[in-house]
Amino acid sequence: MFALSRASVRSVSRSALRSFAAVQTADKHTLILVRHGESTWNLENKFTGWYDCPLSDKGHEEVKEAGRLIKAEGLSADIAFTSLLQRAIRTLWHVLEQTGLMWIPVHKAWELNERHYGALQGLDKQETVNKYGKDQVLVWRRSYDIPPPTVDKSSPHHPSNDPRYAGFDFPEEFTESLATTLDRVVPFWNKTVVPEIKSGKTVMIAAHGNSLRALVKHLDGIDEATIAELNIPTGTPLIYELDDNLKPIPQVGAIAPLQGRYLGDQDAIRARIEGVKNQTK
Numbered sequence: 001m002f003a004l005s006r007a008s009v010r011s012v013s014r015s016a017l018r019s020f021a022a023v024q025t026a027d028k029h030t031l032i033l034v035r036h037g038e039s040t041w042n043l044e045n046k047f048t049g050w051y052d053c054p055l056s057d058k059g060h061e062e063v064k065e066a067g068r069l070i071k072a073e074g075l076s077a078d079i080a081f082t083s084l085l086q087r088a089i090r091t092l093w094h095v096l097e098q099t100g101l102m103w104i105p106v107h108k109a110w111e112l113n114e115r116h117y118g119a120l121q122g123l124d125k126q127e128t129v130n131k132y133g134k135d136q137v138l139v140w141r142r143s144y145d146i147p148p149p150t151v152d153k154s155s156p157h158h159p160s161n162d163p164r165y166a167g168f169d170f171p172e173e174f175t176e177s178l179a180t181t182l183d184r185v186v187p188f189w190n191k192t193v194v195p196e197i198k199s200g201k202t203v204m205i206a207a208h209g210n211s212l213r214a215l216v217k218h219l220d221g222i223d224e225a226t227i228a229e230l231n232i233p234t235g236t237p238l239i240y241e242l243d244d245n246l247k248p249i250p251q252v253g254a255i256a257p258l259q260g261r262y263l264g265d266q267d268a269i270r271a272r273i274e275g276v277k278n279q280t281k
């Protein structure tokens with residue numbers, strides 16, 4: 001009397017599978033991150049921060065390829081976010097063009113800018129190593145909360161001398177560590193990006209090495225020692241699947257400590273990561 005026919009077992013399991021799939025779909029949110037392609041100051045090996053240099057020729061090609069990879073993966077986005085710096089904006093434009101998404105809304109925000117490199121902005125990275133030593137420069141580049149030396153308002157690198165930051169108040173003596181970068185990236189994420197994701201939209205973010213390090217530190221729960229070792233390659237799509245609590249669902253092929261996965265040739269990506277690391281040897 002409790003026996004079920006084969007047909008009803010099949011239909012039960014099919015409907016169970018269907019509802020499981022529905023839950024999976026409802027619970028999953030794709031997030032597309034891209035660091036800008038190589039910039040002219042990456043090419044010249046200069047500390048860049050908020051300096052507004054363009055992409056290099058190679059950078060343009062890297063991010064067109066990033067767009068093609070996103071398209072080939074069948075991914076799309078409903079809204080995009082980027083910084084106020086042209087290397088990230090141009091990266092986004094290329095990706096949107098390659099994916100046929102130039103029509104989607106784009107929100108630009110200083111909170112997604114690269115971390116400000118203070119008095120190091122414009123200095124040659126290798127010359128800075130020669131002057132201050134590799135260890136000190138690594139502390140400035142990758143320690144969690146030790147910032148580089150500051151700039152004051154007499155410096156062209158201070159944001160008060162740039163009209164795009166009019167209306168925002170930055171300290172008289174300005175610089176940023178990864179920790180203070182996180183202090184503006186994460187509130188922006190929570191206040192502006194999360195509601196879009198929760199409303200069901202797929203979000204794309206084109207940003208910078210260190211603003212993305214801050215974001216993935218938050219998403220992946222990376223500790224302060226481990227984040228020091230993390231370098232994000234230029235022009236490489238990084239795809240996250242987030243659950244309904246916006247916690248990353250570990251992706252096959254993810255490179256630890258990240259739980260999102262990079263699109264593209266994995267050996268080339270590892271070489272690009274090493275390239276970023278080796279800017280100061």
Ligand SMILES: O=C(O)[C@@H](CO)OP(=O)(O)O
Pocket residue numbers: 042046047048049050114115117141209210276279
């Ligand atoms: O110069 C910069 O602004 C950043 C990114 O290019 O460099 P680093 O990787 O040394 O933090």
